[in-house]
Amino acid sequence: MISFYPGPSRVHDEIPGYVQDAHELGVMSINHRSDAFMAISERTVSLLKQRLNIPSDYTIFYTSSATECWEIIAQSLITDKSYHLYNGAFGQKWHEYTQRLHSGATAVPFGVEEKLDPAKLTFPEEGVICITQNETSNGTQVPSALIKRIKKNHPQHLVAVDAVSSMAGIALDFKAADVWFASVQKCFGLPAGLGLMICSPQAIERSNHIAEKDHYNSLTFMTSMMTRWQTPCTPNVLGIYLLMRVLEDSENIKDTHEKTVARQEDWIAFLSERKKIAPLVSNGAVQSHTVVPVTGDADTLQHIKTLAKKNDILLGEGYGEWKSTTFRIANFPALKKKEIKKLMKILEKF
Amino acid sequence: MISFYPGPSRVHDEIPGYVQDAHELGVMSINHRSDAFMAISERTVSLLKQRLNIPSDYTIFYTSSATECWEIIAQSLITDKSYHLYNGAFGQKWHEYTQRLHSGATAVPFGVEEKLDPAKLTFPEEGVICITQNETSNGTQVPSALIKRIKKNHPQHLVAVDAVSSMAGIALDFKAADVWFASVQKCFGLPAGLGLMICSPQAIERSNHIAEKDHYNSLTFMTSMMTRWQTPCTPNVLGIYLLMRVLEDSENIKDTHEKTVARQEDWIAFLSERKKIAPLVSNGAVQSHTVVPVTGDADTLQHIKTLAKKNDILLGEGYGEWKSTTFRIANFPALKKKEIKKLMKILEKF
Structure with a gap:
């Protein structure tokens, strides 16, 4: 099939072979606090930055899913206000999920055929501007240049971008926003069960300032663990290893x-x-x-x-x-x- | 190694072969809302109940990790009070994680060589009694019979049990408590990246009564998704398939x-x-x-x-x-x- x-969608044909390698190398039994794991994690982050042209001062995190990323953003980066630009089901869901935690989450819907005009998009109250770069439900996209313009017009706001079904498929201008997230089962061509979240220094600074520390996936906690290439909880180690192997082969x-x-x-x-x-x-x-x-x-x-x-x-x-x-x-x-x-x-x- | x-620890030698099967059968590309996924999920739940002797009226959930289970319990089942019986690092961590969300989380530490006396353990205020069945840090355990006694003495309380490093290794008396959770990278002999949470009807009822609906992993939401053998967010589909295959082979x-x-x-x-x-x-x-x-x-x-x-x-x-x-x-x-x-x-x- x-x-x-x-x-x-389709996973790379090499996956079963990589799993065999993982088994032979003992990767499936390594502890997520071990040097062996940290080496794989560091190499994966380094390859992600190289292959996807992610700025070196951005921090990359492993999550369990993109849905978890919505929640991390809501918990660790939004204090009350967020603006959700969407024209489809996934952008709308992001708004709904955020609204459960913050009554200030505001919907900014637009048409499927509509090209957003950044001059008309002004958000005077500080908050997080949430953009679904690639709307999987209807096959529309917000081009990177437009995201860049929105960020330029709102340097004090954070801009968070859902790139679930576009990251690793098209070139994204990571500097144009502060938070990007994706799942590996889309353009990365890997089995489901691993999400990626990529944060600018400004996003990390904001999370440190907000200092939300109630959850195991609080961004401050995740940031401190990532200085040792680790995660707060046991991650999908095999998934990270497979990502590393696929990135090694990627152009x-x-x-x-x-x-x-x-x-x-x-x-x-x-x-x-x-x-x-x-x-x-x-x-x-x-x-x-x-x-x-x-x-x-x-x-x-x-x-x-x-x-x-x-x-x-x-x-x-x-x-x-x-x-x-x-x-x-x-x-x-x-x-x-x-x-x-x-x-x-x-x-x-x- | x-x-x-x-x-x-050691994963089953059959894992690479099962991954090969998954690739050939297209399991790595199935959508988590599809009939194919639901069939695998249903069969996995059914096998878990058969092999581990879990009561048929208990509900089984997939999570990303046991740490996530701590948070789900804190968010969806604890309103304020919880009592944490522990003598080691993981029980203590559970208490600390819960305390971040609820000031009423109470530590009930005991000695490493101490056998708990259920007659002395009385919790007058209603809440969730949290027990680390197998404390991975020091290799001690709280026997199922003792957990049963604690539950019997507190029929109105919920009893939640961390069985991270014992489930699938020893027989647990699931009826003795309301919530059990574990990770598959321990006794199940599978690669890391999947947690299991098992809830009694009383736990489900309590979560429906509390009706916490703010998070993607709110227990009410998870329960409603599990009626269709699904999860709120994209799960580790390959991990669930591998669990099914390993359970098929298990006694x-x-x-x-x-x-x-x-x-x-x-x-x-x-x-x-x-x-x-x-x-x-x-x-x-x-x-x-x-x-x-x-x-x-x-x-x-x-x-x-x-x-x-x-x-x-x-x-x-x-x-x-x-x-x-x-x-x-x-x-x-x-x-x-x-x-x-x-x-x-x-x-x-x-």
Whole structure:
């Protein structure tokens, strides 16, 4: 089965071999306080910075999921006010989750085809500006340049970015924001069960100032543990090792970015030529590079899903309000050319 | 390297093969909302109940770690009062973690050689009684019968039990308490990154009554997700699959229990015959069955650790206040007879 689900999608073929190595090297039995673990953790952080072009003064943390990152931000970085820019289900969920902890969490919804205008986005009260860079539910994105502009207009605010289904798939300008987070089961091409959170010096400073220390995943505690490449609780050690191995094999994100963008452009061109199906989002300026939702009438979509399944292909179901009117195609780096061709072969009849 | 570290210790040799199966079956790419995941999750829960003799009306949850379980209990089951019975570092940590969220968290420390007397343990104010069944730092245990007695004396209180390094190694009387939690990297013989929390109907009822809904891991939310065999956030899907596979191969806990106890008795008899080393805990009534700490003078311990390392054996370091005066031997089911013999061969010279 080839999975085009936008996460978890295809994992790298090398994973079982890496697990075998982990077993032979005793990695599955190492203690998360040991030198052996710290060496793996340090190397993983170093590779993440190299491959993804993350500034050297940013701190990288391991979490159990992106959902946990929402909570860490709410607990350790938001005192009351946060502004949630979203146009889909995941950005909305982030707002809802934050609102449970802070009544000051404010929704700033916008349209699916709308390109945000940073000049119109002003947040006078200090707080955390929360942006879903890649909205997995509808395949839209907020470009890095726009995030940079928002941060530039609000240097005293923190900007936090959900890059769950884009990090490691496209080049992100990490300097443009203070907190970035992602899950490894999307563009990293790894099994689920590990999240990553990346913080600017300004975010770390803010967390130290707020000094929230009530939770095992309080950011101050996580920061002090990470000085020794460790986590407060037992992490997914095997997941971190697999991430390290996959990063060792990876090229720089600039090369991956080019391929991802070219493939997405191919998808859009291909879909635009179809009669019965079309890209859900038509504004090229806001189309995601890593998730391509396809719309059509219900019968056609059902027909395509059945055909795909027969050919051992799993498509992503529609999500949230686009549940019945779309299916989604992951455009993640681990997917192979021939797999994409196989799916196109099926879709070209529509 | 053979790891006798009391968690993560030896993992089952079958793990790499199971990962290969997972890759071939597409398990590493399945969505945690899919039927395929729900089937694995349901089967894992069912096997846990069968193999460990967990009452059918108890609910089993997946968490990221045992530390997360401490926080879930503090957030969703403790309103103010909790009583923490401990004699070692992990029980003490549980108390400290809870105290950050509730000023009413009360420490009830006791001695390492002390067998608790349930008649003297009375907690008039309603709250959660927290017991570390197996204290990994010093290799002591609170027997199930004693926990049962404490619960019987306090039917209105909830009793929560940390069984991190004993669950799946010895038979626990789950009916004797309301909440049990463990990590799979100990007696389950699996790679780290997955915790289990097991709740009685009374615990679920209490969480529904308290109705804490602020966190992604609020117990009410977890309970409602688990009716569909799901979790609020993306879980360690591969870890759950590996747990299912290992449980499929496992015998009933009663058989494992007998072997664990026999092996622990062998260890104690063996250590008692040594001249330079001895079991840390001498009271047989409180000795752990799964973690055997060994004491001796500093030079002897250092000598043994060096020798063990030369023979590709990793011993558990001392922990907390026993850091420099002990090393620890995991007595976990995944360890093989010949591996134990190999370690005994080294230790018999002391």
